Amino acid sequence: MPLTHSEARSAKPLVQIQAVKKVYERGNQKVEVLHAIDLDIPEGAFIALMGPSGSGKTTLLNLIGGLDSPSEGTIRVAGKQIDNLGEDELASWRASSVGFVFQFYNLLPMLSARKNVEIPLLLTKLSKAKRKHHALTALELVGLSDRAEHRPSELSGGQQQRVAIARAIVSDPKLLVCDEPTGDLDRHSAEEVLSLLQALNRSYGKTIVMVTHDPKAAEYAQLTLHLDKGSLVTQEPSEAKAEKRA
Numbered sequence: 001m002p003l004t005h006s007e008a009r010s011a012k013p014l015v016q017i018q019a020v021k022k023v024y025e026r027g028n029q030k031v032e033v034l035h036a037i038d039l040d041i042p043e044g045a046f047i048a049l050m051g052p053s054g055s056g057k058t059t060l061l062n063l064i065g066g067l068d069s070p071s072e073g074t075i076r077v078a079g080k081q082i083d084n085l086g087e088d089e090l091a092s093w094r095a096s097s098v099g100f101v102f103q104f105y106n107l108l109p110m111l112s113a114r115k116n117v118e119i120p121l122l123l124t125k126l127s128k129a130k131r132k133h134h135a136l137t138a139l140e141l142v143g144l145s146d147r148a149e150h151r152p153s154e155l156s157g158g159q160q161q162r163v164a165i166a167r168a169i170v171s172d173p174k175l176l177v178c179d180e181p182t183g184d185l186d187r188h189s190a191e192e193v194l195s196l197l198q199a200l201n202r203s204y205g206k207t208i209v210m211v212t213h214d215p216k217a218a219e220y221a222q223l224t225l226h227l228d229k230g231s232l233v234t235q236e237p238s239e240a241k242a243e244k245r246a
């Protein structure tokens with residue numbers, strides 16, 4: 001069952017963002033692109049993050065996933081404070097705690113689907129046989145067992161994105177951050193990818209934060225957050241939409 005808005009509010013937060021600001025320097029100018037963001041993301045939520053181009057969506061997503069650090073404020077994920085970690089600590093935290101899905105898949109063209117999915121496991125102590133087993137399990141979960149030995153160029157865009165999702169979940173992180181995961185896909189492939197994300201949320205309890213420009217994609221989430229000029233403007237409950245999709 002999808003979380004209702006009130007359930008989502010009462011569930012334990014997986015991500016806690018307090019008074020987070022991000023300032024970029026352009027030449028000798030400082031530009032504040034996120035203004036004192038406060039946000040709790042409950043464990044088990046599927047959140048869509050929308051807003052005009054340049055409003056700060058990717059910046060906020062990158063802070064949540066530990067790809068970047070805030071200029072001010074605190075970020076905790078599963079109770080661990082990540083805003084003050086150095087680059088190496090942040091990289092190892094990311095490897096074990098977050099799965100990333102990007103618009104253009106970011107698969108390595110010379111490697112098979114299975115080997116692409118294994119990449120996050122190369123940093124672990126798992127044996128070669130275990131890595132292969134986990135990668136095949138993840139590919140099975142996204143419905144691509146029969147494409148395991150294909151290279152990305154032999155797969156459709158939708159299949160490549162499903163391989164990228166398998167790679168994102170292969171370390172079994174609680175949190176998936178997705179930046180325009182359907183931005184390069186046709187409607188049918190986009191729906192397949194969104195249904196897969198929804199299944200990972202509902203059946204496997206993954207907490208998902210997804211940046212999207214597409215209101216139809218946001219309908220798959222339980223809650224849509226809107227950013228405008230670096231501030232959160234509304235938190236739109238989506239239980240009606242979630243029920244429609246249930």
Ligand SMILES: Nc1ncnc2c1ncn2[C@@H]1O[C@H](COP(=O)(O)OP(=O)(O)OP(=O)(O)O)[C@@H](O)[C@H]1O
Nearest residue numbers: 024025026033051052053054055056057058059060
């Ligand atoms: N590394 C950087 N250095 C300087 N400015 C940056 C940097 N990254 C982003 N910005 C600026 O921060 C603002 C927010 O960018 P961000 O990419 O987060 O927006 P967005 O809402 O994701 O936009 P889009 O929908 O176009 O992807 C923009 O004005 C952008 O130019």
